Amino acid sequence: MHIPFFSSQPMHAAIRGEMLVAMARVYDSNWYVLGKEVTQFEQAYSEFSQVTHTVGVGNGLEALTLALRALGIGRGDEVIVPSNTFIATWLAVTHVGATPVPVEPELTTSNLDPELLAAAITPRTRAIIPVHLYGQACRMPAIMALAHVHGLQVMEDNAQAQGAAFDGQLTGSFGAVNTTSFYPTKNLGALGDAGAITTNSEELAQRLRVLRNYGSVTKNHHETVGYNSRLDELQAALLRAKLSYLAEWTAQRQQIAAWYTQHLAGITNLRLPTLAAGATHVYHLYVVHTPFRDALQGYLATQGIGTQVHYPVPPHLQSAYTQLNLPIGSLPVAEELAATCLSLPLWPGMTEDMVGAVASAIRRF
Structure with a gap:
C-alpha cells in the first residue's frame, strides 16, 4: 500500500465545486488586490479565532516580521524564541534587527518550556514568541503570566495550530499580535503562499494594514517604510471557502x-x-x-x-x-x-x- 506523507486530494476533491465558484467569482470581479474577498475572509477568520481583527498578508514569515515591526521591536532588542522551531520564527526577529534568544522546549511536548523563560530575560528583552509546534497549544497562561510580570509582549506563532486551545482559549488569541501561515500543507492551506496576523488591538491592526501596503493609507502618500505583503483576493476567496470545513x-x-x-x-x-x-x-x-x-x-x-x-x-x-x-x-x-x-x-x-x-x-x- 502506497501512503504519501501528505495529500490534499481527498479534501480538495470534496469541495472542488465550491473552490471553482470562488475562483470564478474573483476572476469575474476584475478586482484582485485588497478587495471585498480579503475583507470578508479577514472577518470570517477573526470570528473563527475569537479575536477582533485579522490582517491578511503575503505569507507566514512576513506575518511574523510585520507583527514584530508593529510592536516596535528592532535593533538592540532581544526576543525569546524556541530553540526548536521552523527557522522562520528566528528569521523574522533577525529581519527587524533584533536578536533571537533561544529557550529550550519541554522534551515531552516539544513546546517552549515556561519554567525556563525567566532565566533568559535581560534588560534588552522585549518579547516572547511561543510556537504551537506540530499543532499542540503551548502552556499559554504560564507564559502570559511571566510576560506580564516582566512587561514583555507575547506574539504567538500559530502557523501549525489553527483551532487549538489551552484551557478553552484559542491559540492565536493570547498575544498582543499573533501570526499564522496558510501554506498549502497547513491545516487551513491556501493554493499558494498566504498568511495573516490576528489581534484584539485596533491600533495594532491599523498599523499592520499600513505596513503591509507600502506604509501607505492614502495612495502615493507613505507614512512609514512599509512592505508589499498583501493577501491577494484569489487566496482569500479560496481560504474562506475552506474555512467552513x-x-x-x-x-x-x-x-x-x-x-x-x-x-x-x-x-x-x-x-x-x-x-x-x-x-x-x-x-x-x-x-x-x-x-x-x-x-x-x-x-x-x-x-x-x-x-x-x-x-x-x-x-x-x-x-x-x-x-x-x-x-x-x-x-x-x-x-x-x-x-x-x-x-x-x-x-x-x-x-x-x-x-x-x-x-x-x-x-x-
Missing part, C-alpha cells in the same frame, strides 16, 4: 492521531506524542521519536510509506546563525529532538487501514 478536517486529524496512538502503543524505543494538561492538539503533524529515526525512515520508504523530519537541523546550528556562537551541545534538548523526530503520514481522508499499515511496518522494523 476546518472543524471537520480537524476532527479527522484528531481521529487519525488517536488511531496512531492505539496502533503504536507499546513499541519499544518509540516515543509517541504527549498532550499537556489543559492543551488541545489539532495534529498538523503526528511526530514520534526514536534513536533509530534515520533507519526507520529509510525502511518505511521501502514499504511505500512517506515520512518527513521536522526539523533535522535546529536554527542555532544553521549557517545563518553562526554569529550567535551556539555550537553543538549548547541546546541539547533541541538537538535531541532534531535527531530523533519523525513525522508520520497524517491528512484528512486517511483511513484506519492506512494507519494500521503504517503501524504494522513500524512494528516489523
Whole structure:
C-alpha cells in the first residue's frame, strides 16, 4: 500500500465545486488586490479565532516580521524564541534587527518550556514568541503570566495550530499580535503562499494594514517604510471557502492521531506524542521519536510509506546563525529532538487501514 506523507486530494476533491465558484467569482470581479474577498475572509477568520481583527498578508514569515515591526521591536532588542522551531520564527526577529534568544522546549511536548523563560530575560528583552509546534497549544497562561510580570509582549506563532486551545482559549488569541501561515500543507492551506496576523488591538491592526501596503493609507502618500505583503483576493476567496470545513478536517486529524496512538502503543524505543494538561492538539503533524529515526525512515520508504523530519537541523546550528556562537551541545534538548523526530503520514481522508499499515511496518522494523 502506497501512503504519501501528505495529500490534499481527498479534501480538495470534496469541495472542488465550491473552490471553482470562488475562483470564478474573483476572476469575474476584475478586482484582485485588497478587495471585498480579503475583507470578508479577514472577518470570517477573526470570528473563527475569537479575536477582533485579522490582517491578511503575503505569507507566514512576513506575518511574523510585520507583527514584530508593529510592536516596535528592532535593533538592540532581544526576543525569546524556541530553540526548536521552523527557522522562520528566528528569521523574522533577525529581519527587524533584533536578536533571537533561544529557550529550550519541554522534551515531552516539544513546546517552549515556561519554567525556563525567566532565566533568559535581560534588560534588552522585549518579547516572547511561543510556537504551537506540530499543532499542540503551548502552556499559554504560564507564559502570559511571566510576560506580564516582566512587561514583555507575547506574539504567538500559530502557523501549525489553527483551532487549538489551552484551557478553552484559542491559540492565536493570547498575544498582543499573533501570526499564522496558510501554506498549502497547513491545516487551513491556501493554493499558494498566504498568511495573516490576528489581534484584539485596533491600533495594532491599523498599523499592520499600513505596513503591509507600502506604509501607505492614502495612495502615493507613505507614512512609514512599509512592505508589499498583501493577501491577494484569489487566496482569500479560496481560504474562506475552506474555512467552513476546518472543524471537520480537524476532527479527522484528531481521529487519525488517536488511531496512531492505539496502533503504536507499546513499541519499544518509540516515543509517541504527549498532550499537556489543559492543551488541545489539532495534529498538523503526528511526530514520534526514536534513536533509530534515520533507519526507520529509510525502511518505511521501502514499504511505500512517506515520512518527513521536522526539523533535522535546529536554527542555532544553521549557517545563518553562526554569529550567535551556539555550537553543538549548547541546546541539547533541541538537538535531541532534531535527531530523533519523525513525522508520520497524517491528512484528512486517511483511513484506519492506512494507519494500521503504517503501524504494522513500524512494528516489523
